Amino acid sequence: MKHIFELSVPGRIGVDAGGVSAGADALLDERFRRQSDSRLPEVSELDVMRHYIRLSQLNFSVDTHFYPLGSCTMKYNPKVNEAMSALPGFADTHPLMAYIGEEHVQGCLELIYNLSSMLAEITGMKDVTTQPYAGAHGELTGILLMAAYHKSRGNKKKFVIVPDEAHGTNPASAAMGGYTVISIPVDKEGGMDVDLFREKMNDEVAGVMLTLPNTLGLFHRRICDIVEIARKHDAILYNDGANLNAILGKVRPGDIGFDIVHMNLHKTFSTPHGGGGPGAGVVAVSEKLVDFLPSPSVVKTPQGLYKIDFNHDKSIGPMASFFGNFGVLVRAAVYIMMLGREGLIDVSEKAVLNANYIRVKLKEYYDLPIDRTCMHECVFSARRQVQKNGVHAIDIAKALIERGFHPPTIYFPLVVDEAIMIEPTETESKETIDGFIEAMIEIAKLSETDPERIKNAPNNTPVSRPDETRAARELKLTCNL
Amino acid sequence: MKHIFELSVPGRIGVDAGGVSAGADALLDERFRRQSDSRLPEVSELDVMRHYIRLSQLNFSVDTHFYPLGSCTMKYNPKVNEAMSALPGFADTHPLMAYIGEEHVQGCLELIYNLSSMLAEITGMKDVTTQPYAGAHGELTGILLMAAYHKSRGNKKKFVIVPDEAHGTNPASAAMGGYTVISIPVDKEGGMDVDLFREKMNDEVAGVMLTLPNTLGLFHRRICDIVEIARKHDAILYNDGANLNAILGKVRPGDIGFDIVHMNLHKTFSTPHGGGGPGAGVVAVSEKLVDFLPSPSVVKTPQGLYKIDFNHDKSIGPMASFFGNFGVLVRAAVYIMMLGREGLIDVSEKAVLNANYIRVKLKEYYDLPIDRTCMHECVFSARRQVQKNGVHAIDIAKALIERGFHPPTIYFPLVVDEAIMIEPTETESKETIDGFIEAMIEIAKLSETDPERIKNAPNNTPVSRPDETRAARELKLTCNL
Amino acid sequence: MARFTPHTDRDVRQMLDDIGVESVDKLFTDIPKNLRPESFDLPAGKSENETVSIFNDLARRNRTDLVSFLGGGYYDHFIPAAVDTVSSRSEFFTAYTPYQPEASQGTLRAIFEYQTMIAGIAGLDYANASLYDGGTALYEAIAMAVRTNNRKKVIVDAGVNPLFKRIIRTYVINIDVDIIEVDLKEIYTDTDRLEAHLDENTAALVVQNPNFFGIVNDFGELFEKAHTSGIVNILVFYPISLGIIKTPGEMKADIAVGEGQSLGMPLSFGGPYLGLMAVEKKFVRKMPGRIVGETVDRDGRQSFVLTLQAREQHIRREKATSNICSNQALCALRAVVYLSLMGKEGFRNTALLCLERAEYMKAQLKKIKGVRVMDGQTFNEFTAVLPLPAGDFVDRMFAGGFAAGLPASVFYKDKDSHLIIGVTEKRSIKEIDDYAAAARKVLS
Amino acid sequence: MARFTPHTDRDVRQMLDDIGVESVDKLFTDIPKNLRPESFDLPAGKSENETVSIFNDLARRNRTDLVSFLGGGYYDHFIPAAVDTVSSRSEFFTAYTPYQPEASQGTLRAIFEYQTMIAGIAGLDYANASLYDGGTALYEAIAMAVRTNNRKKVIVDAGVNPLFKRIIRTYVINIDVDIIEVDLKEIYTDTDRLEAHLDENTAALVVQNPNFFGIVNDFGELFEKAHTSGIVNILVFYPISLGIIKTPGEMKADIAVGEGQSLGMPLSFGGPYLGLMAVEKKFVRKMPGRIVGETVDRDGRQSFVLTLQAREQHIRREKATSNICSNQALCALRAVVYLSLMGKEGFRNTALLCLERAEYMKAQLKKIKGVRVMDGQTFNEFTAVLPLPAGDFVDRMFAGGFAAGLPASVFYKDKDSHLIIGVTEKRSIKEIDDYAAAARKVLS
């Protein structure tokens, strides 16, 4: 298949930008002019359509395939979300209008305000910032909030504790925010080892980042002990809420005692993942951190007017240019509005039911390192297949692709070797899940009877087993022009 | 692959229609109630999306494949057409508003009015009706206009003359309109035989339906003689303008002397074909037929107000519920506005250039029954391949599918046996056309060296050579429920 | 100026050289010089950017702020966003008639499902896919009847949509078929009078349910009588009503036709809409339009193809069952997606909501002095008699932001004070209350 | 209430039985009873129909009738309809990060082309795909510089977008990097003063072109000087301007970052936008974010994969070049489609039109007594000094239907009468004339 550049023909026009007056370029002083070629293709609108529409057909996606990618909550994205975020009143509004004429953008401001309060209620927190663009961005926001909090109390702390099952963004965010990471292993229960935690804990610890339920899909039974220990040392409790989908209406980070939680709206609240983003990593905080939240924030005046407010002298400052990925916020607000209280609870119940159904049905075929009731996802290991037949998690993933399923997340969490992390989400039907289970069982059996079949999968895809080492070694990052 | 009904599970909900009060059905008298099951599927929104999106991927389309389907003008449809027709001001407007509050729908009425005048200018005609929903509907409109015209002059004529190269809708429309069809063969020049035409012509002939350029892609060199002969007998000259794409700005039906012309907006003016429709078959007429046009029509008052007008006592009456496929009219208006005068001329020039390029490049490989400069399409015959290797037009079509090209129209026009009717349209690039030519040549060669390969094509499609006789004999027209 | 011809000057030169023609003009020499256009006076081309602003302005000249109670056979029903997602798939909307099954199984399968669903909601055996709109579908049904029993007289109830009645009258101006319209009793379909008109020369009986004034009927008995004299019974239906109302099949209609706009089509000022037709088994080979059938391919795989093409114009020419070629396929696709999303329950509940809201509106209006709501079973549209000309009332309600309904006088000259009010599931209780309040003001 | 869980009661019962759990509640027993929510007070669910009307009302509470001359780094540029057609393809927008190349060649190839185009317009070697927005991209660039030369001082021109400057100040509150801001000469970037600040302890020099007041500069010489003391040159660019303006590459910038919103993203009240980053070869392995590379598969077929993942958080954890995971991939897709549609000529012409229209606006304003248009080369945004506070002027222009521009005082307290006016190719001559007329009225 050709690149768009290979379709290029000198002089061919796509979209006509409009009639430029002769000699318009004279309006730009010689010395400021671009000399080099922009290296853009010259193709027709039809060329562009055919090219990218055909490219799209090379993808697996939620709308075309079951996509149980663990930790990513690849649920169905209601199409009305898209329609609402595209309304001219939202899509065509300039963000600086909030700075120069808030009365003309009351709709946008009210939406942010209302979504914020709903998310505060969902998490049991005091206040919210919609600025973070994604989960990791929310984590960094949280880390900086910790720093500001401790600074305000005259403490400069050094460490942030992160259990080793945590997502890579947790330690990365802590480091980016200026802290040294102390990592704590999980115990055989699959949660952070509480005794080790108590040992490592000290007054230099600024905060603890806990994923709840964690990346093994488990709810920490001793969460209350952890909270208590952290409190003793005035360590901020940070909840990575990427897995909130499992506990909506069942338990709230705020009620547990967390001070900060980030949500991945693109996961829990069904905004499309877009091939890698955009997301939204809204952060909610408890009373004691409210003053430090990023500015500006959206407030409501007694007269019922919505406006932006910069008057937090303690604020860490802006984390984003404006209010975050507003278009994503609209989608999440539509989703929450449609489902409402009962609908959100139903989401968690069905997500957890689906995950446990898979867990139980597959555990005789794949090792289940921690055999406990799981929450929204279950994590298997291909250990058995590796030892007996040299079939690895990646081979199982490729065999699933061959059978028309997007693979689960593999090799994460790192604490499980040969991890196969399956998150079905609540929007998948029993029929779909049964089909997936069947495929997984068939693969497990073939791994024994005919392992080569699995190691050579997939055979029905545009490419198979690209050489990643070569890609990193020879580093070809742009098309030949 | 399953049908949507096979995905159905009792009690499963797709879109929630909204909360119905208990006992609402009591508002409908027992005896008027539906007793039988609606036999609709019970599926989730996700089921519906996956099902139909996957179905879509089984199609060839202009946006994914070269689609040189003769006589159908499968040109690229600019995406802005879609965006404009979806504007709430157009999409959400109730047509009866024109009857009860025209001042509130001036935008719609002005659009119809302006499009009508542009189409009148393009065809060189006096006035236009946008009511016909498609070409054939425009033909019937034209036939009824003929009838009304002759009736108004106290003549009840019996016949309509149609050359045998004409599209099937022509005789069908004439018959549906109450006339007996006289069909005239084409001469070796590929146009209606003028001498035979003169013979058959008499005062009982209500009209003559000519396709120009005709379905062989040829412009009738003696068109003026035909006009003159028809005039002598007060026969109405009808132009099937489905092929208008070839002659925009080059010649106008009105200037030639036609009294009626229908246009296929979905062809010439780039509105999407939708898998079989909707189209729009706008009809334009000369002075002497204006009074008979369908009612209502859109008029402009001296005050510049647009309104609908019923005051044609001579009108044949409405052909459609309102003003035709308005959404299609919007698309065509956008297209004409973007291209303008020069752009439309450019369309015809490039359409004709592309067609002749294919004609010349392929004529040594396939019989070209009439070897003349063609207009927007060229018609080959598979005669040679049939005689020498038993490879038929349909086999060539299937071999093209195997190679990623939608086939040309085959077995039409009927006057060419084993016809292969190729209309590339102007929106296709030389590169694409060269690729098609290559494929056609390869197929011609394979027909000699390895005819079975061609007769067994396609081998890379979801189905291959379905049994059509069985379909018609056993007649299964609904899914098993 | 926007341009969709990819040809560079070099391309043109090279193509001309390859085919040995010196200029593009030479390709048009078959067109006599004297026939070259006297004028071709069109505006200059514009960029997409400029064009968009022109059409935005035009669209803004239509009011989009009106709360609408305007029906008349075309309704402001809710359309799930997912319908657009599917119908805007390039592979669907830029394909054409599925002549080549190998390259069209997507469209063919969708249409096959559509045929199944339309037959299902109508309670009949088969459906075609598709016809232009409700009115032209009615004519096609009449033509089928005439072809069936070779009679010329067609009895049409005056309660059939006047827009449809006008179309069929246009269609018959040059063929010998007599349309005989049977009067209503005020706004009620008069089955006795209809029955009185039926005889051995009657080709077809045409009635609509609910009728244009919203009155719901059961035509079961009437149809039974008609059958005894070999008459073809044609019922004009409103698909949404079939969620709860007795079906054409249950009434023993032979042919059911309807306007499919309400199954996922925006009002779009009159089109594209969708002509629905469902028939009793024995009429299937007489149906006009596309029909998709199931078969197997050379390897025994389940396959779908256009079938019974021998009925159609491209084979039969003047002897075809109809001249229809391009139809409303994309609208049929929208309908099948709409019906799939609604499903059994959504389809029924939508109908119940319409009924419920309409009855609520009746209740509010009855409280207003001078307003008389006509009796009789209705579905989501009903008739009210006002103390002033309905047209004046509508004009004054516009000011309050309402499209208040359809004055019957638009089509029935004698019914000056009758207003036909349509209420869909999209109208909230609050909107109905506001309407009533505004009406009270206008009428006081 | 809308529901996207397909489970029927029967399904639930059967699944529970299969796994031997008696109730769904039992699946949540790990959650201590005492932690069950004190409250979960949310509105009741609504149907899609009801929800749509709520959000339509909300959207209507934003003015869409304003003719906008508001810029400030975010512009109302034209977006071809075809961009939406591609980005709304389900296969693109409901997929996630292309971890599995066999199931993601569509996204991978599109991103690869995106990298090529961004490098191309910036005149640099490589680009990543993608960062959150312009401001966060700037911080990532600074972090790269600091990692490269292990210095702490960052010199930032006051002419850099204040929104960006605020973000980087937030990012460094807990790490030891000093941001030193160098004042402007009124609205002009003062290269001499910048140069004076450069020394052996300087990690990076950050300038923007055009600067926030619209002034175009050539930083070639300054960058050359900076290089001599091992400083990393970071240029903040405006992608549309590169259609005609000297590129970061031509000025020898090491890292170029910019806000990609203008490449096909709607303004959407602040996002989703697109953080652009292009770098000179030697910085490639220090780049944050996704990078797609070309390779071959086991059968030698050209293939595309995420590469250099060893830089990223999911492998490197606390040692990663950045914490970024989800990014703005769909926006990058929109950008690559936008740039493909524009092509060489459209890209250049869009820039020329912007320049032309802005100069036309200048000419009109110069005719108005009391208005002083600041000198200096600009692109599509410029600064005018008004005889009254710019904020008051803007307020009064709203009444006339214009978003008149950005009062500099919003970000530069001392510049009370400076108005920053942005003009894109979407603004017609007529709109500009109307603006001038309205301004004349306001100022008289």
Ligand SMILES: Cc1ncc(COP(=O)(O)O)c(C=O)c1O
């Ligand atoms: C548990 C967990 N935490 C954090 C993140 C980071 O979120 P984002 O990708 O939105 O930055 C993810 C996303 O994959 C995650 O799964």
Ligand SMILES: Cc1ncc(COP(=O)(O)O)c(C=O)c1O
């Ligand atoms: C020459 C010609 N005439 C008439 C028609 C009928 O047009 P429509 O399909 O819009 O009814 C066609 C369409 O295929 C055609 O090609």
